[in-house]
Amino acid sequence: MLDLASDAARLTAALVDVESVSGDEARLADLVEAALRRYPQLAVERDGDAVLARTALARDRRVVLAGHLDTVPVAGNLPSRRDGDTLWGCGTSDMKSGVAVMLRVAHLVGSGALDPGVDLTWVCYECEEIEAARNGLGRLARTRPAELAGDLAILLEPTGAVVEGGCQGTLRVVVRLAGIRAHSARSWLGQNAIHAAAPVLARLASYDARTVDVDGLTYREGLNAVGISGGVAGNVVPDECAVTVNYRFAPDRSEADALAHVRDVFAGFDVELTDSAPAARPGLDTPIAGEFVAAVGGAPRAKLGWTDVARFGGLGVPALNFGPGDPNLAHKADEHVSVDAVLAAEESLVRFLSA
């Protein structure tokens, strides 16, 4: 039984202690669903291992709070352990502390302690840490997009309690080089596919990545080889070499623009797209986002990475990242979160909602 009335730090510990590695979130989803169903003010639905809840307060605007229930594999770091201001354990930072803050708000609204100025939707979902095809938020965006509609979405991913707007897009291509196989003792009879990759790597090495201002936030891009392979045997001139390249692009480019740019960089080479996800604009220029930034304080920055905010972007919902954890601790064995940061994030969110 999850007690949403306990403070956000204790609630974080309780969530952390229900192991929920990707694909194995059912028990935690059951507990979250049961906890939310105790508040008659909230309309709760279950979809796979995603749990949705919404208010119907007839407000002018709606804010979506979203967070994933899954963690990366446990690394000897369960159950949680508290040491003064620090809570240690798998998922403390990414992102059960964020989920705890969301659920605390549900308790405050559901119990009548908080009368929010906006309608609210909660989305807790599964399988964020693994292949995109299994992502619960992705499924909801495809199958019931109306449930995710709103004027602002707040993804409670770890950001160190700073507003991180939008996200980079990401795409991967494979640049394939072909050659002619031959015995390396008679290499002039062949054509070396690995040697043919020289200009591909040279273009990458000399690539000047953009730094772009989008709606007041600064996005840095990056174009990187993340893999290379070639070779048949120690005495064979190889006829194949493949360079896998990852492009992280700013939200002023669509996926199509980004691919066109990559094809341009590798003009003259065989470029195959293998993976693509759009960027999201920060959307901080809307009044409601401005109110959130004001309530939270601090200078917003660009999200340098890809997050599920892009899915909201795809639905036309401005989305930002804001959560108590430290993104640099995500996926580490020594993952932890500051208890003060969890309580402060709840306070900020409540301040915004009370306004």
Next chain:
Amino acid sequence: MLDLASDAARLTAALVDVESVSGDEARLADLVEAALRRYPQLAVERDGDAVLARTALARDRRVVLAGHLDTVPVAGNLPSRRDGDTLWGCGTSDMKSGVAVMLRVAHLVGSGALDPGVDLTWVCYECEEIEAARNGLGRLARTRPAELAGDLAILLEPTGAVVEGGCQGTLRVVVRLAGIRAHSARSWLGQNAIHAAAPVLARLASYDARTVDVDGLTYREGLNAVGISGGVAGNVVPDECAVTVNYRFAPDRSEADALAHVRDVFAGFDVELTDSAPAARPGLDTPIAGEFVAAVGGAPRAKLGWTDVARFGGLGVPALNFGPGDPNLAHKADEHVSVDAVLAAEESLVRFLSA
């Protein structure tokens, strides 16, 4: 029972029909040993699955005839099949036809039909087609080098019955590039090891391989990447990349010279030697080699590849390659040899020995 009195083509078929994939040569070695022991003129010894035989005719000069007994794995091409002038089957070309020619000469000398102008040593050995450490000739060179001594060694490897002098040397190095790992969304925090390979591949792509005249034969060199690997994950700037490079060098360079040259080509990079085998000079400038070339006819050419002649070179014995098979058919399922070529190779060798 092997009948060395039968003609070289039939003897080839008989040798082919005793399967002797590398590591499994004992039965064939037994048969060869027993056949040679029937000639009292020959002193026969067994060493592992190598068989040695020698004459003691007190001639001024000694010629070593050498050939390996093993084949690559059978590929549905046993037993042998004769079709007019063509004998099909595993080992027909590489190199049981060569072994048959050696053994025919042993019969002619042992039976008194041929009175050679030189003393002769025969070496049939195992495990040439697999890792060098198991090579029977290599073992003999280490453990009983005196038995391999001579004024000329003839390796009856397939050369299309053309004298192929000496052999290229071969060495492999790994050029390692280091970087700093980082999330590819924040690539400026890292340093890409694959990008760092750009100048390595550029040097390879623009490398101008030498063509060298050594003792009248033309050796072409080659410097080739035969493998490349790098990459940690699709979203990680890699901290490691490794390029495996194979250098085939002419016999005017020692192994040390060759390595120094490769280090020079990759100056500034981390170069690790992983494998090295010396080249062999053709040694065709000795009178006895000149006599052999005259008896055989045709214009000698350089051996472009590495063969066991290099082991004789290491012992100070000039060595050349000369055998009836076609090197381009070696290791193929449709391996075959021309019966005429086998008989002609025997004739050439007998002509030389009778002179």
